[in-house]
Amino acid sequence: MADESVQGQSPQDPTSSSPSSLWSLSALQLDDLLDELRARAGSARESQERMASLLDAVVAVSSNLDLADVLHRIVVSACELVDATYGALGVLGPGGEELIEFVTHGLTEDQRVAIGTLPRGHGLLGLIISSPQPQRVTDIGEHPRSFGFPPNHPPMTSFLGAPVRIRDEVFGNLYLTDKRQATEFSKDDEAILVALAAAAGVAIENARLYDRTRGQQLWGEVAGRATQGLLAGEPHGVVLSEVVARVAELTEASSCFLALTRGTDLVVVASTASQPAPGTSVSDLGLRAAMLAEARTVQADATSATGTRSTIPLMLREAPLGLIVVDWAEEERLSHLEELTGFAQRLTLSLVAATAQTERSRAELFEDRDRIARDMHDHVIQRLFATGMSLQSAARMSGETVRPRVERAVDELDAAIKDIRHAIFALQRPPGARDLAAEITAVCRDASITLGFPPDLRLSGRTDALPEQLEADVLAVLREGLSNVARHAGATVVDVSVEVDGGVVVTVVDDGHGIGPLPSRSSGLDNLARRAEHRGGTLSLEAREPSGTRLVWSVPLDEDVPS
Structure with missing residues (x-):
């Protein structure tokens, strides 16, 4: 029975289920399951590590408020997250059609210099500009939008790009090339980059707000310092020189100058460069019409000014008080135009x-x-x-010994009265007045009353350009000279001339009795001589032939007074 029972079993029966065969099948399934679990665990760890790296990158780009540092940190973090060899962040211009700034990572400074002009956003780079969506390319050279690379540019193959948005505005684009451990970037790389770009937009907005606030503070300090200096009575040239220096610093300009209206012209009053020098007329530069036209355009539309120069008007209602002109060495994006316009308004006030x-x-x-x-x-x-009149009366009643002393005292009083009248004239003249020719004419007209006839007057040179104190001296010489002729000469003709040509020469010539014996002390002539000596000049009094006297008062002019 036993043999039958053994013979009834078939060792080839596939449905047989011996313990050894069951154990072998279960072991194989368990190994597969364990491998799958290990793979999933590894993937989970990788995802967790990449998520941690992404969070670290978000924290890194958000930890700084300096815009330049933020942009550089974004590019570095993007390269590290997706294992890219090269990275760049292209900043779009105001029109959103081309790149105006290109922040790179992976290129050395020598490579950047060798490449030359940075990209403007054509070819494959322009694809994300025209269609702001993420782009993955296996081989840049095979893409239909590829323009190729400029000379000295390192070769690149795989490409990944994504836009950086600030709310609804596209600030710029992230560009990554040449994944290190693979032939192309993956969908996970794209997702990581899109997430970083979103965080980067927030960080950039915060940095821009900080830059704007800090810029407003700095511009406010410049305007406040200028206002304080101008209202405190500091020389305008000193205050405005400081203004143009700070404007050039804040706008990173190569030069800046400020011109103010002087009558119908615009004159440079402060400049950071040797040209145009202060005092230069804008008309002499051939720029007046062009600058005023550009200034009105800038005032009407702040986005219309382009190129390497900005001209900002200092406007009071519709009339320009002046201009601020800022020049850059290279084409400027005019990012400071808004601040300049606001500052110009404050400076005008x-x-x-x-x-x-x-x-x-x-x-x-x-x-x-x-x-x-x-x-x-x-x-x-x-x-x-009144005192002089009393002394004159007393002199008539006094003896010969006292009379000369009284007469000299009267002369002294007359001289004192003249000096006081000169001082009164100087006090009554408005500060800055320069109508010397009219004053000379008035002195000659007044002298005609005591002379009995009008003197002949001749003026030569720039009498309107003399310093105020020298004008007072000229008028004092004329009054004293004409007064002496009226009192002592008995003249019938008097010639008066005032010449300005490298110096000032006042001449009073009469046809009277001549000099005659002069008193030992003539206070009037002494005063005129002292005035001449004080200015490095001379006073001469000489007889004329056949009769008469010539008085010549001459002083040199300072070099800065035009002749």
Whole structure:
């Protein structure tokens, strides 16, 4: 039975289920399952590591508020996350059609210099500009939009790009090439890059807000310092020189100058460069019409100014008070135009306020000087004149010994009265007045009353360009010379000339009795001589033939006074 039972079993029966065969089948299935679990665990660990790297990158790009550092950190993080050899972030211009800045990673400085001009956004780079969506390319050279590479550019194959958005605005694009451990970038790489680009947009916006706030603070400091200096009465040239230096610094410009209106012209008052020098007329530069036209365009549309120069008007209502002109060495994106326009408005208000304050101060000063002049005329001169009259009366009644002394005292009083009148004239002249020719004519007209006839007058040269104190000396010489002729000469003809040509020469010539014996002390002539000596000049008094006297008062001019 036993043999039958054994013979009834078939060792080839596939349905047989011996313990050894069951164990072998289960072991194979378990190995596969374990391999799959290990693979999934490895994938999970890789995903976790990449997620951790992404979070680290987000923190890194968000930890700095300096825009240049943020842009560089974004490119470096992108390369590290997707294992790219080269990376770049192209910043779009205001029109959103071309790149104006290109931040790179993976290229050495020598390679950048050898490549030359950075890309503007053509070819494959322009694909993301025209269609702001992520792009993956296995071989750049095989893509139909590829333009090839410029000379000295390293070869590149695989490509991955994605736009960087700030809300609805595309700020720029991230470009990555040559994945290190694979022939092309994966979908996971694309997802990682898109996530980083989103975080980068937030970081860039924060950095831009910080830059804008910091810039407003710096521009406010410049405007505040200018306002303080102008209102404090500091020389405009000093204050505005500081202004143009700070404007050039804040805008990273190669040069900057400021011109203000002087009558119908624009004159440079401050410049960061040797040309144009302060005092240069903008008309002499051949730029007045072009600059004013550009300034009005900039004022009307801040985005219309292009190239390497910006001209910002200092406008009071519709009238330009001046211009700020900023030049860059290379084509500028005009990112500072908004700040410049706001600063120009504040500077205009400061200039207007300073001018109004100066005019108000001058008016108050002139009122005080006029009051002092009236008091001196109404009180001091009248008392001196009364004293002189009393002395003259006393001289008639005095003896021969006392009379000469009294007469000399009267002469001294006359000289003092003349000096006071000269001081009154100087006080009553508005500050900055330069109508010397009219004053000379008025002195000659007044002298005609005592002479009995008008003197002949001749003017030569730039009498309107003399310093105020020298004008006062010229008028004092004329008054004294004409007064002496009227009192002592008995003349019938008097010639007066004032010449300005490398110096000032005042001449008074008469046909009277001649010099005659002069007193041992003539206070009037002594005063004129002292005035001439003080200015390095001379006073001469000589007889004429056949009769008469010639008085010549001559002083040199400073080199900065035009002749």
